[in-house]
Amino acid sequence: MSPFSPLFMNEIRSLGLKDVGFDVPLAPISRWKIGGDADIVVCPHSTTEVAQVVQLCKAHDVALFVMGDGSNMLIDSKGFRGVVMKIGAPMSKIEISGTRVTCGAGIWVPYMAKCLANAGLTGLEHVVGIPGTLGGLVLMNGGSQRKGVGSHVRRVTCVLPDSSIRDYTQEELGYSYRHSALQGAGVVITEVELVLANGDVSQIRRDQIDIMASRRKKFPKNLPNCGSTFLSNxxxxxxxxxxxxxxxxxxxxxxxxxxxxxxxxxxxxxxxxxxxxxxxxxxxxxxxxxxxxxxxxxxxxxxxxxxxxxxxxxxxxxxxxxxxxxxxxxxxxxxxxxx
Missing domain, CATH: 3.90.78.10 (UDP-N-acetylenolpyruvoylglucosamine reductase, C-terminal domain)
Incomplete structure (x- = not known):
């Protein structure tokens, strides 16, 4: 039996979402391969769809959890009683104009790094081996080699808890090591604008190959994991x-x-x-x-x-x-x- 009211179920169906599932196992979409079933999983295709889901869950007091690739997330083996909104492939466009790059928050970070290398844009080589989506990387100022993506972020489009849509500038994001002002704010990142520098395509690719080789030697690949468990103090x-x-x-x-x-x-x-x-x-x-x-x-x-x-x-x-x-x-x- 659904834990939601008939009105909520009718309204979520009436949104006409392209990707929505009911009683969905979360372990297969978790990097740790741990987690019970979620009552509903939605994969939005646009900022507008994100705002619609946020508004509907708020109006009906339904728990909402937003995830990307789940690369730093441990999900309860009991599952999740609410709506999981997964920001992924349907929101993964990338547009490059000179040194400015606009990406959907659901873009796979290693794929984005490859696109930047092909375009001869340097500055984010260090993210090439990070398994996850851009939204999560931007939220936590993620990176490797003690670097963070935040130094190259110029604009972040978010859906706020009241379902309004707002752009944040780099100054407003308050980046520090593995932190941004958006953490804990209940926002959903939907689009990111980056600014990089022109570089040599061959050198960028060589640097990325070296980073990947180093990660393969140091980090486990054969068993499910969430990446680094503990923060560096x-x-x-x-x-x-x-x-x-x-x-x-x-x-x-x-x-x-x-x-x-x-x-x-x-x-x-x-x-x-x-x-x-x-x-x-x-x-x-x-x-x-x-x-x-x-x-x-x-x-x-x-x-x-x-x-x-x-x-x-x-x-x-x-x-x-x-x-x-x-x-x-x-x-x-x-x-x-x-x-």
Whole structure:
């Protein structure tokens, strides 16, 4: 039986959306391959469709979660009671005019990087190996090599929580390391304008090939994962090193808990060995944070975020305290690490 009112169901059908599904498994569209069913999944084709869905969910008090590729998202194994709006391929256009590039927020980042290289535009070579969509990258000022996309963003078009549409300038976005002013604002990014510089096509391609080769050596590819689990803390980085080194130095590389495992290839990646649940991952995050804290005095925060069945969505470590795992349960889970 649908958890929504007949009026809501009639209205969402009346929007004439091209891509809408009911009782959709989320694990197949999650990078971690973890997650139960969502009541409704919508893949909008335009900013207008995004605004219509936002307005309808607000009017009926229906939980709405917006995702791109899900590359930094852990989804509750219980699923999601509401509407998931996936910004993907239908919103992935790219238009290049000189050094200005306009992209839909759903464009696949490695594909965008290839297009920029072909056009001889330099500045974003570092994003070539990042699995995800542009909207998520822009929201969190993502990148690699300690660089961020934000320095090349000039305009971001968003749908606001009240369903109005607004453009933000770079100055308004307040970019800092892995942060923007849009985080936590409840907006949906639909389009991004970038400004880059002219460069040599051959050199850009060589740089991208080198970056990809380096990532293949360091990062796990064969098992589902969300990328880096923990954020780099500048103070910790100076004295202890990056999260991966701190976890490895604590002897946790390769440690498994249920179906989740700290990757033997890179310790800041938690991989799904095939049957991991969201609680497996959260418990392993809790165990890793506590172990590293006891050794270094630093409690690592998560880059990965957790979406609950009821629509709470915050950094994953915020769900690892006693409100989710009581001491006896956590002790029992941790004990399996040493079996």
């Amino acid at each position: 500048p103070a910790m980085y100076e004295t202890v090193g990056p999260p991966g080194k701190a976890i490895e130095d604590a002897g946790l590389k390769g440690v498994a808990l249920g179906g989740a495992q700290i990757s033997p290839l890179h310790a800041n990646f938690i991989v799904n060995r095939g049957n991991a649940t969201s609680d497996d991952v959260l418990a392993l995050i809790a165990y890793t944070r506590q172990t590293v804290f006891e050794r270094t005095g630093y409690k690592m925060d998560c880059e990965a975020r957790f979406l609950t069945e009821t629509g709470e969505e915050r950094p994953a470590h915020e769900f690892t305290d006693a409100d989710r795992f009581d001491a006896s349960l956590l002790d029992a889970l941790i004990s399996r690490v040493n079996d």
